[in-house]
Amino acid sequence: MKQTISKKKKFGYAFGIFTESLIYNMFYTYYLTFLNEIVGIKPKYSAIIIFISIAWDAVTDPLIGNYTDRPGVDKRRVMRISVLPLAVISVIAWTSIGAGFSSQVVKILIYTFLSMLIWIFYTLYSIPYYAIVAELTEDYDERTQIRSLSSLLNAFAVGLGNILPALVPTVAVLLGKRFQSNSYAVIAAIISIIAVLFGYICCNSLKGIYEPKKELPEAKYEKVTLGSTFRAFGDILKLKPTKWFLIFVFFYLVFSSMIQSNLTYMVIDCIGMDYDTGIAIVIITLVISMAAVVPIVEKVAEKKDRRFATILFLSIAFVGEIIIKVLGLDFTVGSFKIMCILSPATLGLAAGTFWTLFYSMGYDLVELNEFKTGERRESIITAFPQLVQKFGSAFGILMAGMLLSAYGYDSSNDIAGKESLFTVVTDSKIINGMENISTLFPAIFLLISIISVVIYPMTRNRFNALMVQLDKKRKGEEYSTEGIEKLL
Numbered sequence: 001m002k003q004t005i006s007k008k009k010k011f012g013y014a015f016g017i018f019t020e021s022l023i024y025n026m027f028y029t030y031y032l033t034f035l036n037e038i039v040g041i042k043p044k045y046s047a048i049i050i051f052i053s054i055a056w057d058a059v060t061d062p063l064i065g066n067y068t069d070r071p072g073v074d075k076r077r078v079m080r081i082s083v084l085p086l087a088v089i090s091v092i093a094w095t096s097i098g099a100g101f102s103s104q105v106v107k108i109l110i111y112t113f114l115s116m117l118i119w120i121f122y123t124l125y126s127i128p129y130y131a132i133v134a135e136l137t138e139d140y141d142e143r144t145q146i147r148s149l150s151s152l153l154n155a156f157a158v159g160l161g162n163i164l165p166a167l168v169p170t171v172a173v174l175l176g177k178r179f180q181s182n183s184y185a186v187i188a189a190i191i192s193i194i195a196v197l198f199g200y201i202c203c204n205s206l207k208g209i210y211e212p213k214k215e216l217p218e219a220k221y222e223k224v225t226l227g228s229t230f231r232a233f234g235d236i237l238k239l240k241p242t243k244w245f246l247i248f249v250f251f252y253l254v255f256s257s258m259i260q261s262n263l264t265y266m267v268i269d270c271i272g273m274d275y276d277t278g279i280a281i282v283i284i285t286l287v288i289s290m291a292a293v294v295p296i297v298e299k300v301a302e303k304k305d306r307r308f309a310t311i312l313f314l315s316i317a318f319v320g321e322i323i324i325k326v327l328g329l330d331f332t333v334g335s336f337k338i339m340c341i342l343s344p345a346t347l348g349l350a351a352g353t354f355w356t357l358f359y360s361m362g363y364d365l366v367e368l369n370e371f372k373t374g375e376r377r378e379s380i381i382t383a384f385p386q387l388v389q390k391f392g393s394a395f396g397i398l399m400a401g402m403l404l405s406a407y408g409y410d411s412s413n414d415i416a417g418k419e420s421l422f423t424v425v426t427d428s429k430i431i432n433g434m435e436n437i438s439t440l441f442p443a444i445f446l447l448i449s450i451i452s453v454v455i456y457p458m459t460r461n462r463f464n465a466l467m468v469q470l471d472k473k474r475k476g477e478e479y480s481t482e483g484i485e486k487l488l
Contacts, residue, residue, distance in 0.1 A: 005136060005146070005209055012205020013133075014150040018157045019083060019199035020126045022191045023090050025161030025260075027118065032261045032397055034184050039098050041107050043409060047401020049108055053115030054394035060120050061127070061390070065383025066229040068128050071213040075128035075135075075379070076206045082124035083199035087192035089117045094188035096181035123386070125199065131382035134363040136209055140463055141302055143360045148298035151356035152291060158351070159287035162263075164191060166279040232380045239368050240487055244456040245361060246388045251449035252314075252354055253392030254399070255442040259347055261397045262437045265404075269425040270329035270435045271337050278337075282344045289348025290355075297356045305460035306357045307453060313353040314450050320346035321443035329435050343438065350446070358385070364458050368487055371470045396445075400437050407433025457486045 035046035068075050093114035098107040133146055165187050172180035236242055259266075267278035293313065301309040324346065329339045365381050407430045425431055465483030472479035481488055 004139075005142065009205055009209050010146055010149055013136075013146065013202055014153050015198045015205070016079075016129050016202025017150045017154045017198075018160075019086075019195040019202065020122065020129060021154050021157035022161040022195050023086065023118070023122060025158050026094075026165050026188065026191055028257055028393060028397070029162050029260045029263055030165045030184070031115075032401060033264045034094065035111060038096050038181055038184060039107055039111065041104060041111070042405070043401045044405040045104060045108055047398045049112045049115060050401075051394045051398040052112050053119055054390045056116045057119035057123060057387070057390050060123050061383045061387040062229040062233060062380070064123050065127050065131070065379040065386075066232055067379075068131065069377050069379040074212040075132050076203050076210055076212075079125050079128045079199065080203045082121045083196050083203075086118070086121035086125060087196050089114065089121060090192050090195075091185055091188045093118055094184040096185070099181055119390070123383075127379055127383050127386060129202070130359050130386070131379040132206065132210060133359070134366045134376075134378040134381075138367065138467070140364075140460060143363050144298060144301050144306065144357070147360045148294055148356050151352065152294045154355055155287050155290035155294065155348075155352065158290060159283060160194070161191065162283040162286065163280070166276075166283060169276060229380075232377060233384060235373055236365065236369060236377070236381060236384055239365055239372065241368070241456055241458045242365060242384075244452045245365070245458075246385060247452035248310075248449050248456060249358065249385045250388045250392040250395075251445045251452070252350075252358075253389050254396040255446040255449060256347065256351060256354070257393040257396030258400050258442045258445070259343075259438050261400045262404075262434060265409075265425075265434045266329060266343070266438045267340070269431050270438065271339050271343075272330055273337055273340060278340055281340045285341050286344040286348045286351075289345040290352040293349050293352035294356050297353050301357060306361050307456060307459055310353060310357050310361075310453050311450060314350055314446065314453070317346050317350035317353070318443060318446050318450060320349070321439055321446065325435075325439035325443065329438065361456075361458065364463050367463075367466055367470055368458075371466060371473065371484075372488070396442075399441065403433060403437050403441070404430075409433070462487055 031050060032043070032046050035041045035049060036043050039046075041049070067073060068078055093111070098110040101107055101110075133143060137143060137146070165184065168183040168187060171183040171186050175183060175186070263282065264275070264279070267273055267282055268275050271278060273281075297309050297313055300312065320342070324339060324343055327339075329343065330337070331339055359382070362381055362385050363378075366376060366378055369381065370376050408427060409425065409430050425434070462484055466487065469479045469481065469484065
């Protein structure tokens with residue numbers, strides 16, 4: 001198949017990752033900490049807030065995916081409309097409006113509602129953003145290249161989404177004691193402005209290369225309801241590779257979100273570094289490792305295939321996590337705390353691999369579903385793993401919050417306005433628990449994710465064989481299942 005999209009257009013599309021990734025990463029890395037330390041919500045309740053808000057998104061994900069798959073719906077327009085509300089609500093959700101309430105229930109209600117709103121508009125942007133690639137090209141390697149470019153830029157987006165919030169203590173000093181509890185809101189405003197800018201750049205770049213599916217006047221289309229949506233999901237689940245793909249996605253996100261949501265505690269209490277210095281080194285290492293691994297992953301995927309590359313690099317990350325646990329996060333080389341480099345580098349290796357290949361692997365199911373049912377469902381097939389992705393992320397954060405409580409950590413009385421935003425933990429039991437949240441437990445979930453990819457049957461050869469038979473079917477010629485039996 002011939003590649004058709006210019007480099008300029010690919011870059012323009014790829015810049016759209018900033019809109020989604022900046023808000024996503026600030027939320028997943030710092031929102032648990034923000035609710036615990038600034039708003040003064042108990043860790044187990046903070047984790048439940050995040051889980052509920054993302055569970056709600058499990059309802060909106062499929063509905064939005066089903067809607068944007070309908071002929072006549074312009075995915076680019078949906079993206080453009082959603083960007084500004086996403087930015088505004090994100091700023092509000094990071095304000096300390098609930099910190100003044102003594103009732104945990106009131107705080108929980110306020111921030112659950114705000115979190116739910118974030119995810120609605122996030123989904124309205126992100127599902128069309130990712131799904132649209134499957135409509136732009138059917139070329140196996142071009143899809144990988146587009147996602148690789150997006151993933152490379154995502155490394156810098158992850159950096160901004162993590163480094164800017166790390167400046168909260170500095171911003172707090174500038175704002176003074178009276179306003180320091182809204183330091184996160186100031187950072188969220190900066191991130192939201194950048195997100196809006198890149199969102200519009202992405203939408204403009206899609207002109208000329210994306211055309212909405214045409215609505216045929218004589219055709220009858222099923223209404224977008226939960227029933228029709230879950231029937232479509234049922235069709236996707238009948239595809240043999242789907243279940244292994246979804247298991248891979250779910251457990252990878254449990255792995256990454258546990259580490260990411262525990263990042264602040266890992267730096268201060270486990271590695272034992274000053275927050276400002278430690279978090280800067282950790283985030284910079286994470287960004288560099290992600291950016292470095294993306295082109296390598298892309299080359300291996302082009303040389304072999306996406307499945308092989310995923311197994312290879314995630315296995316290396318798994319071994320890295322085990323080594324970190326055995327040595328301990330407080331391990332030093334001389335006087336240097338080496339884990340501030342090794343731990344984020346391991347996460348960056350895994351993240352660069354996952355975000356480069358994950359969506360491209362999902363796109364392959366579009367053609368398989370078309371071969372079986374005659375329908376193309378780009379957005380539904382994007383929405384399904386996104387739904388599972390968010391459940392995995394929510395479950396990982398829920399586990400982190402519950403484990404923090406189980407190990408005895410409680411910061412509900414240590415809110416902004418006191419001596420510091422973060423209090424150093426001295427209890428060895430709690431510190432050991434925080435270390436397990438960043439090493440042992442995530443490693444177990446990553447191993448499950450790797451095993452599922454080993455079983456996942458979609459390879460380059462089988463995809464190419466599928467496209468040969470699908471092309472025959474589209475032309476009304478006689479076709480067979482030769483070479484794709486394991487997919488069916």
